[in-house]
Structures are given as structure tokens and as C-alpha cells.
Amino acid sequence: MSSNNDIDNLIEMMARLPGLGPRSARRAVLTMIRKRGLLLTPLADLMQTVAATARECLSCGNVGTTEICDICRDEKRATGEICVVEDVSDLWAMERAGVFKGRYHVLGGTLSALDGIGPEDLSIPRLISRVADEGITEVILALNATVDGQTTAHYIADQLEGRVALSSLAQGVPVGGELDYLDEGTISAALRARKPV
Structure with a gap:
């Protein structure tokens, strides 16, 4: 009842x-x-x-309704670039921005010694295989600017060093951001990533 x-x-x-x-x-x-x-x-x-x-893409880890997602099936996106993100929500955020035209790789989280999450718990081994198998020329590490995110980025960079060009998203002052409202870490990252005017 x-x-x-x-x-x-x-x-x-x-x-x-x-x-x-x-x-x-x-x-x-x-x-x-x-x-x-x-x-x-x-x-x-x-x-x-x-x-x-709903299912996880067997290639990148995106969520869709087919075994291989639309992004991985799109031949126009086979640019040799893979953007590595922590979670599907990060991939979707990048897609909303509409600026990246390559393919993605979803890790499923970040390395965390405190939580007992190691490389084998994430899709890092699959990423390394994709780099070798798909003729990848650049890996863009688009991981969050947290301790775990940066630890994960350094680990991946060590694993792929010498195999492929590595880059990361710039960090610092957001568009429309006011210095008075930013934390010290953001200001520090922005100063280190400064460029000539």
C-alpha cells in the first residue's frame, strides 16, 4: 500500500x-x-x-549510451592530443567551454595516500596504453589544483616522460577575478605562470 x-x-x-x-x-x-x-x-x-x-566509454571513461562515446568515435577529434581529467563532470565542463578539439581520458579520481587510492585504482595504466596505441603526441593534464590533483599530475608526468609532450592548464587569476578575493595559493600560481605583455 x-x-x-x-x-x-x-x-x-x-x-x-x-x-x-x-x-x-x-x-x-x-x-x-x-x-x-x-x-x-x-x-x-x-x-x-x-x-x-548508461555506460562508461571503454576508451576514455566518459559516460554515454554506447560502448565507445561520440567524442572517441569522432574522427575529426583524432588530433593526437589527449586531455586528462579527474572525472566525467570535468570532461563535460571542458566540452561546454568548446575550446578543446581532441580526445579525453577520465582518470576516475586522483591519487590519495590517505584514502588508499593508488595508480591501479585509477585508469592510469589505460592512459599509458592509449598514448602508445593511438599515436598520441601531447597529453594535457587538466587536473584540479589540489594537493591530490597535483600529485596525480606529477605521477603521470613521470610515467610519460620522454614518450610524449606534456602540458597542463594554466593556473591563476580567473577572468573577472579580483585579487582581494583570491587565496594566497591562487595568487602565487598566477605570479609563477605570468607571461610578457
Whole structure:
């Protein structure tokens, strides 16, 4: 028998999503219930479809509905460049920017001694194989500017040294950023990455 427990369970499940707390989840569920035909039913159908079809790309680790994602299948993107990112959300952010026209490699996280995450727990061995097998000429390390991100970048750079050109994203002051609002690490990175005017 259905009861308010089902609605409460839905709210609780929604609250587990990143960016949604209990209050936001409650508002979202109430809106979906009020607009059942427009939102709730189509959303439930789409979630069921995605649950059945979503999979990780066997080549790069992106998420899609086929074994090899659209980016890896696109011959125009076979530029010899691979952009290495920590997670699929980072890949999608790069794609939204629309400036990188090569292929990607999703690590699935970063190295972390504290959490017991080593190279074998990430897709670093697959990256090294791709560099050899796909004729890669440049690996762009687009990892977050955290201790774990930088540790991972250094590890990958050591593994690929002498095999391929390596580069990383510039770090520093964001567009529209004001120095007064930036942390010391960002200012330091920006100063080290300065360029002539």
C-alpha cells in the first residue's frame, strides 16, 4: 500500500544528490507532484531509460549510451592530443567551454595516500596504453589544483616522460577575478605562470 512514506523516501533520495539538501529536495518533489504529467512521469521514464542504457566509454571513461562515446568515435577529434581529467563532470565542463578539439581520458579520481587510492585504482595504466596505441603526441593534464590533483599530475608526468609532450592548464587569476578575493595559493600560481605583455 502506497503512503506518504513513498513521498518521504523520494525526498530523502533526492536530498542525497549533490547540490540538493532536504529543503531543496522537498521543493523539487512537490513541484514534480504538482506537475505530474509535465515533470514527474517523463522524469521517471527518462531515469528508467538512462538506468538501463548508461555506460562508461571503454576508451576514455566518459559516460554515454554506447560502448565507445561520440567524442572517441569522432574522427575529426583524432588530433593526437589527449586531455586528462579527474572525472566525467570535468570532461563535460571542458566540452561546454568548446575550446578543446581532441580526445579525453577520465582518470576516475586522483591519487590519495590517505584514502588508499593508488595508480591501479585509477585508469592510469589505460592512459599509458592509449598514448602508445593511438599515436598520441601531447597529453594535457587538466587536473584540479589540489594537493591530490597535483600529485596525480606529477605521477603521470613521470610515467610519460620522454614518450610524449606534456602540458597542463594554466593556473591563476580567473577572468573577472579580483585579487582581494583570491587565496594566497591562487595568487602565487598566477605570479609563477605570468607571461610578457
